[in-house]
Amino acid sequence: xxxxxxxxxxxxxxxxxxxxxxxxxxxxxxxxxxxxxxxxxxxxxxxxxxxxxxxxxxxxxxxxxxxxxxxxxxxxxxxxxxxxxxxxxxxxxxxxxxxxxxxxxxxxxxxxxxxxxxxxxxxxxxxxxxxxxxxxxxxxxxxxxxxxxxxxxxxxxxxxxxxxxxxxxxxxxxxxxxx
Numbered sequence: 001x002x003x004x005x006x007x008x009x010x011x012x013x014x015x016x017x018x019x020x021x022x023x024x025x026x027x028x029x030x031x032x033x034x035x036x037x038x039x040x041x042x043x044x045x046x047x048x049x050x051x052x053x054x055x056x057x058x059x060x061x062x063x064x065x066x067x068x069x070x071x072x073x074x075x076x077x078x079x080x081x082x083x084x085x086x087x088x089x090x091x092x093x094x095x096x097x098x099x100x101x102x103x104x105x106x107x108x109x110x111x112x113x114x115x116x117x118x119x120x121x122x123x124x125x126x127x128x129x130x131x132x133x134x135x136x137x138x139x140x141x142x143x144x145x146x147x148x149x150x151x152x153x154x155x156x157x158x159x160x161x162x163x164x165x166x167x168x169x170x171x172x173x174x175x176x177x178x179x
Contacts, residue, residue, distance in 0.1 A: 007065055008072040008094060008133055013125045014081065018118060020090065020125055023061060023075035028054035030086045031077065034110040043143035061091075070096055078109065078122045087113040090126045094135055102137035103130050107152065119152045127156050131175035138175055141168040 010022035021027075032051045041047060049057065061075050072094040079086045088109035095102050107123045127138065140158055142149045150160070150171075158171040 100136035
């Protein structure tokens with residue numbers, strides 16, 4: 001992958017229980033309720049966004065790349081396959097540095113759908129997609145007390161480093177082969 005490659009664009013994905021839909025501004029209303037519980041921000045800080053804040057954020061994210069073109073922004077809404085209801089999101093910010101682009105990844109599942117393996121499945125779909133698109137390295141930032149997110153990162157083959165930024169431990173690794 002080089003800076004002259006066609007831009008990466010989020011494409012639909014599916015797993016055994018989940019659908020990953022490329023983010024659209026229209027997702028804001030449904031996602032406001034998914035992201036509306038203050039407890040969801042225990043480890044990340046912040047507070048639940050309003051529908052208007054999500055519309056603004058999603059409009060910026062849907063551009064797909066940074067203004068200077070140095071990063072691709074890839075965002076998906078995670079929905080249950082059985083009913084299509086959104087339950088969270090996954091995202092990747094991919095550097096366009098040749099020859100080995102790196103993706104900073106994140107996953108969030110709403111409180112009522114946590115502890116069911118959805119984050120693990122959604123993150124695996126994301127990482128497999130990134131691997132197919134020749135992303136060579138992965139990075140995630142996880143609060144040291146967030147045991148569930150650490151388990152997802154471990155399942156992806158990421159390892160914690162000694163680097164701490166804004167109270168979060170940097171985890172890193174390479175995209176593993178698919179399951």
